[in-house]
Amino acid sequence: MPMFGFCRHIYSNLCPCFICCKKFSLDNGLEDLLTHICFTHRIIIENIDCVADFKEYMEYYAKLYRQVPLETFTKSTVMEVPQINGEIREQKYYFLGDFLEDDKNLRKALHSKRLKAAEKQHKNDHNGQCYLRHCFYCHQTIEVTNEELINHLRMHGFHLGHPDKLVYIERFIEAIEDNFRNLHCFYCEKKFDSSRALIRHMRVKNHQKIHPNNRFYDQFYMINYIEFGKTWMDFIKKNHVEPEEEVEIDEDSDWSSWGTEPESITCLFCKHICRSWDGTLLHMQVSHNFDFKTEMSHFDFYNQIKIVNYIRRRVLNNKCINCDFESDKDIVAHMEKNNHLFIPDKGIWNHSDYYFCSMENDMLLHHLEDKEIDENENNRTTKESSAILRHIDIGNTDSESSDSIGSDFCLTNYPKNTFESIKNDMDNKIIESANRVEIKIKHLEGVSYLTPSHQLECSSEEEIVDHKRKKFTESVAHVGAGDSGYSFIRCDDTMPVSDFGDVGSKTNI
Amino acid sequence: MADARGGFRGGFGSRGAGGARGASRSRGRGRGRGRGRGKETEKEWTPVTKLGRLVQDGKISSLEEIYLFSLPIKEYEIIDFFIGSHLKDEVLKIMPVQKQTRAGQRTRFKAFVAIGDSNGHIGLGVKCSKEVATAIRGAIILAKLSVVPVRRGYWGNKIGKPHTVPCKVTGKCGSVQVRLIPAPRGTGIVSAPVPKKLLQMAGIEDCYTSARGSTGTLGNFAKATYAAIAKTYAYLTPDLWKDMPLTKTPFSMFGDYLAKNHRPIASAGDS
Numbered sequence: 001m002p003m004f005g006f007c008r009h010i011y012s013n014l015c016p017c018f019i020c021c022k023k024f025s026l027d028n029g030l031e032d033l034l035t036h037i038c039f040t041h042r043i044i045i046e047n048i049d050c051v052a053d054f055k056e057y058m059e060y061y062a063k064l065y066r067q068v069p070l071e072t073f074t075k076s077t078v079m080e081v082p083q084i085n086g087e088i089r090e091q092k093y094y095f096l097g098d099f100l101e102d103d104k105n106l107r108k109a110l111h112s113k114r115l116k117a118a119e120k121q122h123k124n125d126h127n128g129q130c131y132l133r134h135c136f137y138c139h140q141t142i143e144v145t146n147e148e149l150i151n152h153l154r155m156h157g158f159h160l161g162h163p164d165k166l167v168y169i170e171r172f173i174e175a176i177e178d179n180f181r182n183l184h185c186f187y188c189e190k191k192f193d194s195s196r197a198l199i200r201h202m203r204v205k206n207h208q209k210i211h212p213n214n215r216f217y218d219q220f221y222m223i224n225y226i227e228f229g230k231t232w233m234d235f236i237k238k239n240h241v242e243p244e245e246e247v248e249i250d251e252d253s254d255w256s257s258w259g260t261e262p263e264s265i266t267c268l269f270c271k272h273i274c275r276s277w278d279g280t281l282l283h284m285q286v287s288h289n290f291d292f293k294t295e296m297s298h299f300d301f302y303n304q305i306k307i308v309n310y311i312r313r314r315v316l317n318n319k320c321i322n323c324d325f326e327s328d329k330d331i332v333a334h335m336e337k338n339n340h341l342f343i344p345d346k347g348i349w350n351h352s353d354y355y356f357c358s359m360e361n362d363m364l365l366h367h368l369e370d371k372e373i374d375e376n377e378n379n380r381t382t383k384e385s386s387a388i389l390r391h392i393d394i395g396n397t398d399s400e401s402s403d404s405i406g407s408d409f410c411l412t413n414y415p416k417n418t419f420e421s422i423k424n425d426m427d428n429k430i431i432e433s434a435n436r437v438e439i440k441i442k443h444l445e446g447v448s449y450l451t452p453s454h455q456l457e458c459s460s461e462e463e464i465v466d467h468k469r470k471k472f473t474e475s476v477a478h479v480g481a482g483d484s485g486y487s488f489i490r491c492d493d494t495m496p497v498s499d500f501g502d503v504g505s506k507t508n509i
Numbered sequence: 510m511a512d513a514r515g516g517f518r519g520g521f522g523s524r525g526a527g528g529a530r531g532a533s534r535s536r537g538r539g540r541g542r543g544r545g546r547g548k549e550t551e552k553e554w555t556p557v558t559k560l561g562r563l564v565q566d567g568k569i570s571s572l573e574e575i576y577l578f579s580l581p582i583k584e585y586e587i588i589d590f591f592i593g594s595h596l597k598d599e600v601l602k603i604m605p606v607q608k609q610t611r612a613g614q615r616t617r618f619k620a621f622v623a624i625g626d627s628n629g630h631i632g633l634g635v636k637c638s639k640e641v642a643t644a645i646r647g648a649i650i651l652a653k654l655s656v657v658p659v660r661r662g663y664w665g666n667k668i669g670k671p672h673t674v675p676c677k678v679t680g681k682c683g684s685v686q687v688r689l690i691p692a693p694r695g696t697g698i699v700s701a702p703v704p705k706k707l708l709q710m711a712g713i714e715d716c717y718t719s720a721r722g723s724t725g726t727l728g729n730f731a732k733a734t735y736a737a738i739a740k741t742y743a744y745l746t747p748d749l750w751k752d753m754p755l756t757k758t759p760f761s762m763f764g765d766y767l768a769k770n771h772r773p774i775a776s777a778g779d780s
Contacts, residue, residue: 159613254635263701305699305717366700366701366719
């Protein structure tokens with residue numbers, strides 16, 4: 001029966017029999033020596049596994065044997081033994097074992113000696129020194145500590161155990177590498193023709209570990225040195241009930257341990273794919289100069305859905321989103337060149353068709369933000385200021401309707417027109433809305449007429465409208481014709497646009 | 510040679526069912542086994558709770574009665590009794606979790622299961638165990654215990670059957686916030702794969718979703734969706750404003766019946 005083999009490496013492998021001094025080689029284990037002792041000298045050693053260092057054990061008894069006769073330190077009994085020639089002879093046999101006080105102390109001493117040596121070696125192994133090593137699996141030369149080497153091998157799939165529990169690590173690695181170089185699987189000891197075949201075998205059969213019954217490797221695990229006479233198997237038998245109970249409570253209902261990478265999101269305009277939402281936003285900002293978040297923040301959830309579906313459908317059909325230009329390749333270039341990368345007029349996409357997804361599994365839709373909660377908070381502050389204005393029901397309070405005056409005055413609807421045409425449009429719209437105002441105001445009695453900015457108290461309805469018209473034309477006069485086709489209105493506090501915008505509806509662009 | 514006792518020095522312990530386990534482990538998530546749970550062998554169910562006894566004796570007509578009084582359901586056979594034949598379970602994911610022990614690594618399997626009848630009930634369960642089959646079985650039981658009713662409504666016109674969530678609801682778990690938004694008929698479920706499965710099993714046909722937070726943690730994502738779906742019945746809409754007369758709970762209605770027909774088991778201390 002094989003025993004701990006570490007002594008093999010330290011000492012020479014020859015051990016003399018303690019009675020006749022005949023030398024035996026311990027290379028193949030203790031069998032030769034033991035059988036010799038048993039048959040020639042009729043001495044049987046019990047619990048040979050508990051003997052930590054057999055050579056020292058032998059030396060001790062050799063010394064003792066020279067001083068006192070065999071019977072004094074062994075227990076002898078007479079046994080019936082069948083002989084080779086068929087007859088049964090009674091012979092005296094001598095037993096050495098734990099039941100003898102002396103022997104027991106000797107064994108304990110040897111055990112603690114070995115334990116100390118192992119502890120010392122363990123400290124050395126884990127002193128954090130880096131060595132230049134050649135990994136036999138990936139053929140890389142790496143400079144690592146012992147622990148890192150074990151972890152490196154674990155990365156390759158070789159489960160040798162936790163580095164802290166290992167000792168004599170260098171010899172361990174040597175032994176494994178020897179096996180590998182000789183194309184032996186160190187689990188099942190089968191020989192292979194090439195290293196590729198060996199690797200494949202180990203992976204497929206799950207042999208990338210130490211065989212539990214292979215006692216040769218016991219010497220490399222600290223747990224075997226700790227208790228007298230016990231190996232890791234005894235610990236397992238003793239402890240195997242424990243692990244089940246402790247983890248039951250923690251891991252069972254832990255939902256957060258399951259995670260994956262998020263799915264890929266396609267850009268609205270081009271075919272660029274990104275795994276993260278922020279990346280997609282960044283791409284659209286950088287490549288297409290389109291600030292998705294701010295543009296979409298002006299719309300509620302349903303409108304966002306419609307816009308995205310509209311754009312997707314146009315782009316998939318190779319059509320520009322803001323004009324009727326159609327091109328089989330690179331519609332994005334056209335849109336970028338002509339500055340058509342903006343959200344078009346509401347009338348274009350406000351169609352119930354666009355509730356339905358234009359693209360299967362459009363991950364972009366999942367990241368649309370529904371800002372209803374935030375909107376409610378914002379509305380509270382404007383409510384006070386527009387409390388009085390509600391009496392004057394100018395425009396609709398419905399935020400969706402394009403009739404609200406605020407949206408009409410937004411100049412991004414008129415990208416290419418000149419200043420004159422804008423002014424004419426505005427004038428017409430003012431007159432229109434003024435007419436509406438007049439009709440509505442006529443229905444109201446006894447309401448004090450305040451201009452929206454609460455600055456002027458007018459005595460009649462017409463005066464309010466006049467006042468507003470005057471104010472608007474004043475601010476329109478600030479407009480200068482810019483070099484690009486756009487005209488801008490500087491936003492003042494006195495400008496009626498923002499005032500109108502307060503009337504229970506958000507300014508829609 | 511490959512000793513079944515072991516693998517202690519590094520591999521995970523295997524037993525005879527290694528083949529089946531290997532097959533299920535190598536697949537990813539979402540390869541659900543949607544088999545209907547009609548009981549093949551009628552194992553006799555002896556109820557332990559009062560509610561269980563009432564259910565078995567047929568005193569309770571439907572699962573909705575139990576939900577009406579928010580009675581805790583502690584036996585999964587109760588759910589099986591009412592809707593067991595319609596329930597379909599789906600294994601969302603099986604993942605091995607490892608723990609480092611002195612003698613190597615010990616692997617257990619964690620099963621995430623969603624269960625639903627595609628007509629108004631949904632449940633979620635997770636269980637960890639040494640074997641895959643045990644984990645799945647345990648997760649299905651936990652999922653059945655967590656079944657909640659789902660309220661469905663209309664988006665626009667109230668014609669036909671309800672097909673979407675009645676209002677915008679939001680559920681939260683961990684850092685993930687999921688918002689379910691009503692959608693017009695025919696939209697389908699616009700969402701990531703994991704909540705899509707849950708919503709389909711709940712019986713919601715059309716829905717938009719909006720998710721915030723680290724939706725990569727699919728466990729929290731699924732649980733947040735489940736929470737959002739459960740909230741549909743917690744939301745007070747105007748059509749529920751009408752005062753309804755209070756009814757008696759099953760326990761008070763059948764109190765005499767219980768007292769007469771079922772004696773509580775005598776505790777060990779008495780005898």
